[in-house]
Amino acid sequence: MAYQWDFTPVVANAPLLAQGLVNTLKITGVSLGCGLVLGLAFALMRLSPRPWLRLPAGFVIEVFRTTPPLVQLFWVFFALPLIAGIELTPFMAAIVTFSIQSGAFFAEVFRAGIQSIERGQWDGARAIGMNHAQAMQRIILPQAIKRMIPAFLERSIELMKTTTLVATIAYADLLFEANEISQKTFRPLETFTVVALIYFVVIFVVSLLARQLERRLAVSGENTVH
Amino acid sequence: MSLLQVRGLTKRFGKTDVLRGIDLDVQPGERIAILGASGSGKSTLLRCLNFMEMPDVGTVTLDGKVIGPSGKYRESELTQVRQRVGMVFQQFNLFPHMTAVGNVMEGLRTVRRQSKAEARTRAEKELARVGLADKAETYPAHLSGGQKQRVAIARALAMDPEMLLFDEPTSALDPELVGEVLNVIRSLADEGRTMLLVTHELGFAYHVATRIIFLADGTIHEQGTPDEVLKNPRQERTRAFLASHKQFSF
């Protein structure tokens, strides 16, 4: 017997899905924003000549790049209260985890971007009397960031997918709402089809933008880093 | 008094001794051409003079004041020195994300903290001096090699350096573009500017330099007036080097 598709229960729950999508985008957006700031800080620390800046940054980056995101999330949510007495809401735990994790990832993108700028640019900057910070800010970073944009967009997509993990700590993101709806309506097939479609549309649009941007940069003769 | 005094300058990279005890005095208004085979340490010598490379041993004295002590350079001290000793590179090293005038203004704005208007006026003056007043708003990618190098010279001049270091300023240029850059350098020489110039343009060195230095094995192998070194070299290695640059004519 052929399966009878029926999307009406899902449509009836559209407001819940919408709320879930908003929550997903909120976590993704805030984590990306914090991750960028942290990533730049980590990268500058890691490129610093001072070991007491370089080593801790390297440690955090490596830990967060080599452990599964779900483990990180559980650790922040369940272990942090026990060790440090810090109770975090699921939302905060997600923000903390994904910000640091994105920061660790972005740090490597920043570093690759900064190091892809040829030595002559440093020479040119230093030869007119710029110090390290001025050269970084005025000459190196503006060029490096341009090359990093595609990698950033790719990471944003990756992060949006990773945020589905917050459903496991009962944060009402898109996946969590979908799960609720499917259990309530006994329509998992329809619900998860719609949810997959929503993820697809959002992420597809972002990746189109990314590709567009990459092409524009390629035309202007800029390399990009990944 | 010498503008620049170098004593016992030594620099090594890993196991290679690139400079082995250079002594050099530069008087105001002197124009010194530095010759030497590839890898003889010409660039390294120039880069040690404005501390783009840190000398391992030896002292550099600028206008009577010792820079250093060696191994303990403060960043602020070095950024001061680099403003006083300008540098022009073989590969131009222009900032590609800034226009020609933006490149020339950058040091004035960021390092000297000048107002935009003030920096712009000065930058336009320097661009006019190198014959590029009409290229102010052009990005480096749309300039010829000769134009790029002239912008780079203007960028260095904007900082009012007491001395200029040129590291093979025409070696990356197509032959037909060499002349325009050499003409700018010659006009700076005519103004009485102090300069050190690494070059393979022996004819230019002969006519413009007041002194020629031949580097070999990390030491000053021979030096003297252009006539002495280029026409009547005393050292065998200098003769061999000049013979390998036969194409030059005075």
Ligand SMILES: Nc1ncnc2c1ncn2[C@@H]1O[C@H](COP(=O)(O)OP(=O)(O)OP(=O)(O)O)[C@@H](O)[C@H]1O
């Ligand atoms: N940053 C560096 N690290 C390691 N070795 C270096 C570095 N810079 C220069 N060297 C080495 O030092 C030696 C001298 O180099 P330098 O660039 O001063 O020579 P040069 O006379 O300018 O040569 P060229 O005519 O090819 O420009 C070379 O053997 C070079 O490989």
Ligand SMILES: [Mg+2]
């Ligand atoms: Mg060289």
